[in-house]
Amino acid sequence: MSARRAWLVAARELRADLRQPDGVVAAATFMAALILLQSIVVGPQVARESGVAPALYWIALLFAALVTALRSFDRELEDDALDAVLALPGGRDALYAGKVLALAGTLALVGLVGGLLAIAFLDLAIALPGHLGLATALGIVALPGIVVLDVALTLRLRARAALVPVLALPVLVPQLVAATSASAAALAGDASASLAWSALLLAIALVYAVLGLTIVPTAIE
């Protein structure tokens, strides 16, 4: 796979998001709405707890990732741009890797907005901000591989919007548990636990990156 081609796809994706930021805005709004709704449903005292706030945050970010990835491929299909990318030499690999990179970039922005909102709305006290930043960054890196994989596998299928969460959510449980635990440990001031869960996130991200690049391009049609 050519890293340059993957970067070109990612840059094209981010440029499209800048020119027409409906997907990013929808994801950020969606995330803000989920954080607000969840804190209303469970109550502010429960929502502020170090074990609960990160769980709400990561679940919201996961759904935002699904929304963003679905929107990204929908845009390709609406503009008939997908076939042109796939026709290029190494197009399938570049498409997968580029979409993963672009989604990670978008999620970083959405995650930052969502994180600031969560800190403001829930008045969170952060014991280890550096560890929380590391956990968030690695959590964001660990999500897109599977999300893009499942969206790519369901391209042009009916009931796609329902099928993607069914396929993605069970596979993403380890990422969700590790990201939540790493963030919770950082909020509570447990540095060693936060680093251990962050290392697991890194391992998961590497495994799925290798797996994705090996098998997913063959399945994109």
Next chain:
Amino acid sequence: MITTAPPRALTVRIRPVLGLASVAAATIATAMALLWAPPDAVQGEVQRIMYVHVPAAWTAYLAFVVVFLGSVGWLWSRRLAFDAVAVASAEVGVLFTGLALVAGSIWAKPTWGVWWTWEPRLITTAIMFVMYVGYLLLRGLSPGIEQRATRSAVIGIVAVLNVPVVHLSVTWMNALHQLPTVLRPGGSPALDERMLATLLVGVLAFTLIYLWMVAKRATLELARSARVMEGLR
């Protein structure tokens, strides 16, 4: 070029033999479980559910590993026999995972006092069940033989990573479920000899039933694919 030619293992007269062996092994396993194996010193007679619960769970693991191998085989060789074995194994695996969950739930009520609780082994097994239901859903919604086989093969490869997570979840997290008794790290099985023998015969019976069902279902899948491809010519 896709080939629908069934492998020799499916074309020789293997299925009747497997069927008869399955019935014989299941009969012996049932007799051993109900009449020969001693009751548990603490749980009493209810512990005999283990002879269904554990073999069903182990056979489900085996089924999902076979889904993985069949998926790799399809992507590697484009022989539909691999895809047929993968889908057959996924269906039987989902059936046995469901059976393990139901049997486990029935066992949990008298021993733990609840049908279901937050417990790593239960949750990860339920997640594995949902994952392979998703695999079957994706197959059902994908048009075209090759497209369907390729898409589901990717899920079959990714999903197998959950199998060791399910088995080891009880050692990684605080669990109500008992730790591995037979396949435990660094030790011989912590089980009465008659119980262990009964359990192993149960595993053999479940494995034979699994093989018989997979052989039958894979043959049917290949016949379906051949018919669809003939219709397209």
